[in-house]
Amino acid sequence: MRDHLLVVSDLRQIVGENNVISDADLMAPYCVDWRGRFRGSALAVVKPASTDEVAAIVKYAQAHGLSIVPQGGNTGLVGGSVPLGNGNELILSLARLNRIRSIDTATDSVVVEAGVSLAGLQAEAEAHERLFPLSLASEGTATIGGAIATNAGGTATLAYGNMRELVLGLEVVLHDGRIIHGLKQLRKDNSGYDIKQVFIGSEGTLGIVTAAALKLFPQPKSRLTAFCGLQSPEHALKFLELTKRSSGALLTTFELIPRLGLDLVLRHFPASRDPLFATHHWYVMLEFSSAAASLADMVAEQVIATAIELAIIEDGVFAKSLAQSDVFWALRENLPSAQTKEGASIKHDISVPLARIPGLIEAVNRDVLSVMPDIRPLPFGHLGDGNLHYNFQAAIGSDSRAFLARSEEIHAIVYRHVAEADGSFSAEHGIGQVKRHQLSHWKDEISLDVMRQLKALFDPDGRLNPGKVV
Amino acid sequence: MRDHLLVVSDLRQIVGENNVISDADLMAPYCVDWRGRFRGSALAVVKPASTDEVAAIVKYAQAHGLSIVPQGGNTGLVGGSVPLGNGNELILSLARLNRIRSIDTATDSVVVEAGVSLAGLQAEAEAHERLFPLSLASEGTATIGGAIATNAGGTATLAYGNMRELVLGLEVVLHDGRIIHGLKQLRKDNSGYDIKQVFIGSEGTLGIVTAAALKLFPQPKSRLTAFCGLQSPEHALKFLELTKRSSGALLTTFELIPRLGLDLVLRHFPASRDPLFATHHWYVMLEFSSAAASLADMVAEQVIATAIELAIIEDGVFAKSLAQSDVFWALRENLPSAQTKEGASIKHDISVPLARIPGLIEAVNRDVLSVMPDIRPLPFGHLGDGNLHYNFQAAIGSDSRAFLARSEEIHAIVYRHVAEADGSFSAEHGIGQVKRHQLSHWKDEISLDVMRQLKALFDPDGRLNPGKVV
Numbered sequence: 027m028r029d030h031l032l033v034v035s036d037l038r039q040i041v042g043e044n045n046v047i048s049d050a051d052l053m054a055p056y057c058v059d060w061r062g063r064f065r066g067s068a069l070a071v072v073k074p075a076s077t078d079e080v081a082a083i084v085k086y087a088q089a090h091g092l093s094i095v096p097q098g099g100n101t102g103l104v105g106g107s108v109p110l111g112n113g114n115e116l117i118l119s120l121a122r123l124n125r126i127r128s129i130d131t132a133t134d135s136v137v138v139e140a141g142v143s144l145a146g147l148q149a150e151a152e153a154h155e156r157l158f159p160l161s162l163a164s165e166g167t168a169t170i171g172g173a174i175a176t177n178a179g180g181t182a183t184l185a186y187g188n189m190r191e192l193v194l195g196l197e198v199v200l201h202d203g204r205i206i207h208g209l210k211q212l213r214k215d216n217s218g219y220d221i222k223q224v225f226i227g228s229e230g231t232l233g234i235v236t237a238a239a240l241k242l243f244p245q246p247k248s249r250l251t252a253f254c255g256l257q258s259p260e261h262a263l264k265f266l267e268l269t270k271r272s273s274g275a276l277l278t279t280f281e282l283i284p285r286l287g288l289d290l291v292l293r294h295f296p297a298s299r300d301p302l303f304a305t306h307h308w309y310v311m312l313e314f315s316s317a318a319a320s321l322a323d324m325v326a327e328q329v330i331a332t333a334i335e336l337a338i339i340e341d342g343v344f345a346k347s348l349a350q351s352d353v354f355w356a357l358r359e360n361l362p363s364a365q366t367k368e369g370a371s372i373k374h375d376i377s378v379p380l381a382r383i384p385g386l387i388e389a390v391n392r393d394v395l396s397v398m399p400d401i402r403p404l405p406f407g408h409l410g411d412g413n414l415h416y417n418f419q420a421a422i423g424s425d426s427r428a429f430l431a432r433s434e435e436i437h438a439i440v441y442r443h444v445a446e447a448d449g450s451f452s453a454e455h456g457i458g459q460v461k462r463h464q465l466s467h468w469k470d471e472i473s474l475d476v477m478r479q480l481k482a483l484f485d486p487d488g489r490l491n492p493g494k495v496v
Numbered sequence: 497m498r499d500h501l502l503v504v505s506d507l508r509q510i511v512g513e514n515n516v517i518s519d520a521d522l523m524a525p526y527c528v529d530w531r532g533r534f535r536g537s538a539l540a541v542v543k544p545a546s547t548d549e550v551a552a553i554v555k556y557a558q559a560h561g562l563s564i565v566p567q568g569g570n571t572g573l574v575g576g577s578v579p580l581g582n583g584n585e586l587i588l589s590l591a592r593l594n595r596i597r598s599i600d601t602a603t604d605s606v607v608v609e610a611g612v613s614l615a616g617l618q619a620e621a622e623a624h625e626r627l628f629p630l631s632l633a634s635e636g637t638a639t640i641g642g643a644i645a646t647n648a649g650g651t652a653t654l655a656y657g658n659m660r661e662l663v664l665g666l667e668v669v670l671h672d673g674r675i676i677h678g679l680k681q682l683r684k685d686n687s688g689y690d691i692k693q694v695f696i697g698s699e700g701t702l703g704i705v706t707a708a709a710l711k712l713f714p715q716p717k718s719r720l721t722a723f724c725g726l727q728s729p730e731h732a733l734k735f736l737e738l739t740k741r742s743s744g745a746l747l748t749t750f751e752l753i754p755r756l757g758l759d760l761v762l763r764h765f766p767a768s769r770d771p772l773f774a775t776h777h778w779y780v781m782l783e784f785s786s787a788a789a790s791l792a793d794m795v796a797e798q799v800i801a802t803a804i805e806l807a808i809i810e811d812g813v814f815a816k817s818l819a820q821s822d823v824f825w826a827l828r829e830n831l832p833s834a835q836t837k838e839g840a841s842i843k844h845d846i847s848v849p850l851a852r853i854p855g856l857i858e859a860v861n862r863d864v865l866s867v868m869p870d871i872r873p874l875p876f877g878h879l880g881d882g883n884l885h886y887n888f889q890a891a892i893g894s895d896s897r898a899f900l901a902r903s904e905e906i907h908a909i910v911y912r913h914v915a916e917a918d919g920s921f922s923a924e925h926g927i928g929q930v931k932r933h934q935l936s937h938w939k940d941e942i943s944l945d946v947m948r949q950l951k952a953l954f955d956p957d958g959r960l961n962p963g964k965v966v
Contacts (some may be wrong), residue, residue, distance in 0.1 A: 219947045275746070315690075449680075473688065
């Protein structure tokens with residue numbers, strides 16, 4: 027292998043003196059995920075500013091036996107953008123590919139480079155009276171490239187789909203440095219195999235996404251957020267059913283929160299307050315929105331009134347202003363941070379068919395509580411998509427290390443019930459490093475074989491994000 | 497190669513005596529497309545009734561050097577489901593895989609076998625107060641398997657996406673007879689590469705889809721169809737823009753028709769009548785629908801009134817009843833048949849970014865008319881998706897054969913302008929047999945190479961639908 031110093035100087039020839047980081051201290055933030063769970067090391071961090079520079083780096087890596095770890099905002103939860111530290115990895119930061127190349131308000135589409143943040147694109151869309159709908163808690167830092175590589179989900183999937191559904195075209199650098207220039211902005215294109223699909227959700231292991239053509243949507247002119255208290259997950263499902271039947275595409279968010287979740291946010295975010303008078307076992311935060319003026323309000327008020335009348339929900343309150351809507355959203359968005367402040371937790375990101383949700387919650391809680399009676403179950407999240415962040419909080423005052431040592435035991439219970447319910451052990455967070463063993467355990471052998479064959483085809487030397495996914 | 501009679505008797509062992517057709521006359525309808533443009537021959541037509549039987553046939557074909565042409569409703573327009581007649585092809589009809597395996601109204605999903613017709617699934621969904629939105633002129637015959645294999649589009653794509661966006665999971669028989677059991681009904685599943693995407697739109701060349709898990713939607717409770725006259729494609733675009741901005745997801749269809757299109761329908765379908773008093777150069781048929789009662793009417797009336805006020809459209813009329821809505825739809829749906837009745841036509845299925853549509857129509861018409869001054873341009877179709885069926889009708893009384901002999905010349909003009917506008921020469925009909933040479937001409941070499949590599953990976957012996965796509 028080429029001498030480290032020579033590698034650094036070669037890379038500087040490609041991207042310029044200041045865009046290669048090789049000092050260990052300066053590299054440190056790139057070598058660890060934001061939660062500090064995955065740590066690695068790299069030969070260097072390289073920051074190209076163009077697709078051609080990305081291609082040149084890939085070719086250089088190929089010529090010299092180096093691996094490449096593509097990195098966007100590094101906000102992932104499964105260690106997918108952190109190097110393993112196997113001694114031959116370059117971190118390829120897409121941060122400088124940060125231009126919005128063009129926006130087409132007639133076609134409702136945009137061409138954007140991989141390093142643009144989700145919030146950056148949302149703001150640009152808004153400036154053109156359009157909506158880019160993908161929304162995540164980490165959207166200020168998370169990038170378009172990362173969202174494509176992980177097929178990101180979030181709170182608007184119910185109405186707008188996952189990232190995959192928002193992609194019209196991709197520019198991709200292949201393992202050998204060739205570039206697919208696939209940035210057409212077409213809603214219909216059946217001119218051969220849709221090869222971009224291979225790269226979406228492949229977590230940087232099959233190619234490096236450098237830019238994308240994405241869908242935009244009309245900007246909502248009416249929007250109403252509501253916060254409702256209800257008795258049980260069964261009631262939440264009935265509420266969802268009623269809401270979908272009577273509002274259809276106007277329902278854009280439907281999030282489930284158990285009382286413990288609200289308690290934790292109220293405790294750790296002192297500015298927050300309970301929007302409802304009484305205490306309820308479960309809560310749903312939902313949002314209606316429409317490009318048509320005043321429709322969302324009209325429909326929302328009717329739906330909530332009906333739900334109360336039918337005793338499907340116990341209480342419900344509307345946001346009377348944008349500020350109040352932000353307050354409701356904060357109760358949901360601050361939940362993960364409140365969990366961290368509260369102490370240790372064991373987390374899962376699962377999905378099952380909707381009808382299986384109440385049974386799943388009952389069975390998982392029962393079996394987990396039977397082995398750890400003081401654990402605090404905290405399943406919450408995107409009920410509208412059948413996707414729960416099925417987390418467990420350590421008992422107050424318990425030993426974090428001892429608690430976390432039992433993670434695998436808890437995972438096994440959760441994933442077994444999820445598999446029995448025809449669900450997924452990784453709904454929106456992907457595989458990365460941390461779920462590779464789960465993948466080989468829960469995925470069928472034929473699908474795994476096809477995945478390995480795709481990996482061998484698109485990355486024959488195993489240089490793209492090694493040790494991730496397959 | 498195994499003797500023909502032995503092949504037939506072997507296949508009868510797999511699917512039963514009555515489910516193998518080898519008589520040339522009985523095979524004839526399977527060996528030609530519905531327009532009579534593509535003719536081939538086959539060793540036999542095999543009609544399995546289960547996924548296991550499909551797998552057994554594939555293994556048998558592999559063992560004996562035979563090829564397989566999967567066939568659904570055989571309604572395609574590019575010869576994708578017709579054998580070439582190369583002497584070793586079996587037609588594998590999916591007609592007997594015609595069960596709706598399950599329907600889940602909580603999850604809004606259905607598991608359906610490949611041979612179910614689109615109309616059959618639409619009816620089943622409706623019986624459960626749900627909507628299966630994919631809608632095509634040939635939906636009575638076209639099958640789910642064919643729609644997945646071709647990533648079918650149609651008139652509801654604007655709101656609900658192409659077939660790809662409707663697929664939650666697939667059951668696929670691979671080239672070697674292995675079966676991928678991928679029928680999970682999840683809106684979010686990032687547990688590894690999404691391998692089903694490879695098979696969607698691959699036209700039966702990479703694997704055989706035997707069943708699918710598909711999305712359903714709430715049934716519209718309000719729906720309003722309108723028929724509007726306007727001056728030009730520019731005005732149609734402005735109208736689309738206004739409509740999207742003010743109705744968002746409520747706009748579910750937006751179809752452009754030139755006066756010639758309406759003329760042909762009025763001429764060849766005597767029961768039809770012009771919905772508007774005056775004559776207009778162009779027409780738009782659009783539909784609004786919503787799961788929320790009365791919303792579609794409310795929004796539609798407002799939008800049309802505004803469009804007239806702003807002189808974006810010249811006139812517009814609403815369907816006052818379901819019957820009248822059907823009349824409007826018939827004007828659009830009968831257009832292809834009216835073209836056939838009128839005489840010979842040269843057809844294209846193209847898409848471009850929306851803003852390019854008016855310029856494209858102007859440039860293509862100019863250049864085509866300059867080489868054939870009496871040709872009659874008839875671009876119509878799914879303007880909302882940027883997808884036009886850019887057809888040309890022969891002059892009245894002209895010689896069809898001489899006209900059609902100039903097809904390639906016209907194709908070259910159309911596709912050159914489409915390429916210059918960053919469009920696609922095959923928006924929703926696929927490649928099949930007929931557009932293979934266009935594919936190799938208009939697709940970039942790197943994408944073609946990736947396509948060939950995928951073909952080599954998923955069908956190393958070239959036995960799946962040979963001579964199609966790649």
